[in-house]
Amino acid sequence: MISRKGVLVLATAALVVVGCGSQDSDTAEGTSPPAGTISPTDMTDQQRPADRVTLDVTIEGGQVEPTNAQLEAKVGEPIVIRVNSDAPDELHVHSTPEHTFQVKPEPGQSFQFTVEVPGRVEVELHDANKVVATLQVR
Known part of the structure; x- marks a missing residue:
């Protein structure tokens, strides 16, 4: 038989587990979804990192998205390109020095x-022969 104190401890533990383990599909105010789940073009100004430029690229079924995107960056600012691809390719950055x-x-x-x-x-993208973006670096 469990004492009243034991029942209280079990009930409290159950509430903590339920409270921590459940979250509805809406993002709580003041928080952001994980970085990999939102496209930079869908981000609000509060979600977009201020210290880097991010470009999401998809290569699928011979199609490339985006093509000819126009972005701005600052000299020395980190630029991140995230790629999801179903084919190998070579990404060229025509800067000095090149990457x-x-x-x-x-x-x-x-x-x-x-x-x-x-x-x-x-x-x-070299093999796809597509310009995915042009960066205006200032």
Whole structure:
């Protein structure tokens, strides 16, 4: 037989587990969904990291998204390209110095670089022969 104190402890523990383990589908005010679940174009100003530029790229069934995106960055600012791909490719950043990244046929790849010389910088997929973005670096 469980004492009254034991029942109280069990009831309290059950409430803590239920309270911590359940969360409805709406995001609580003042919090953000995990970084990998929202596209930068869908972010509010409060969700967008202030210290980097992020570009999401998808390669699927021979199609590339985005193409010809226009982005702005600052010299020395981290730029992150997140890639989900079903085919291998090579990502070229035509900056000084240039950056090249090998894209694998898998989701969740992330490439980071900085641009040290201001100007227009094209980001292209070599095999797909597509410009995914042009960065205006100031």
